[in-house]
């Protein structure tokens with residue numbers, strides 16, 4: 649969907665397709681977010697990986713700033729570098745050019761200012777829920793007694809008090825992800841990086857977890873950088889959505905979500921929600937079709953190289 653051109657007299661301006669949903673209240677909220685101190689800053693960042701002896705650029709000139717207590721979702725076609733971006737911010741990968749900083753401190757490796765939650769439940773299976781949450785606290789020098797008291801408060805917050813002494817295999821997927829979230833949050837990171845954390849859950853539990861996360865986020869001082877394939881999830885959760893394209897991964901748009909908060913279940917049915925989804929689909933899926941076509945063409949090229957195998961299709 650291209651921005652609409654508006655012609656007034658001799659003046660030609662372009663209006664964003666979602667402009668009509670950007671009410672003064674939403675604009676005001678967005679402006680207030682942009683005035684907060686930057687929490688995560690990515691400037692001129694480039695990342696390449698070696699493939700078949702050649703370096704292939706995966707992320708190209710990424711510039712993005714997330715502000716304190718902002719909820720940012722990242723969407724884009726498969727392979728556009730979403731997970732790589734999360735790993736770079738986490739300090740698990742190195743990059744060739746540019747700078748990533750958290751609260752003005754340059755990232756040079758993993759650190760306690762960033763918490764991580766991934767799709768696979770990364771809990772220690774040999775530790776109880778309580779010990780899993782206590783783990784990082786004790787590692788960071790807290791006494792066992794204080795860490796236990798702190799862990800129990802977090803466990804309470806997500807309604808798992810009855811399961812404090814259970815092991816991960818005794819929990820449902822949603823419960824495990826709640827533990828993974830509080831385990832990351834207990835260390836009081838500035839930024840919580842979440843890579844498709846709910847994609848293994850069924851739709852009902854996924855919605856429940858999205859609500860939990862919004863509730864937790866509302867109550868603590870944390871910036872969330874959340875990667876998802878699910879456009880509805882991104883719209884429901886985010887203040888802003890970072891849209892990437894693939895080959896190489898580049899920023900297509902940073903979209904202010906034109907939806908008021910608090911968001912409820914009927915948010916999913918609102919006109920502005922549906923308009924935002926249609927707009928994002930036009931950005932992400934046209935990209936995906938292009939990628940598919942490129943893959944199909946390269947397969948055609950592969951089979952068309954003089955083959956002795958008879959064509960059976």
Ligand SMILES: Nc1ncnc2c1ncn2[C@@H]1O[C@H](COP(=O)(O)OP(=O)(O)OP(=O)(O)O)[C@@H](O)[C@H]1O
Pocket residue numbers: 697698706724725726727728729730731732733877
């Ligand atoms: N360690 C690695 N070594 C080589 N190439 C890699 C490595 N990690 C990622 N890539 C490549 O980088 C590109 C981006 O991968 P990445 O997993 O970041 O994309 P994504 O957008 O998260 O994909 P998806 O949505 O399918 O999870 C892909 O082409 C992938 O093959």
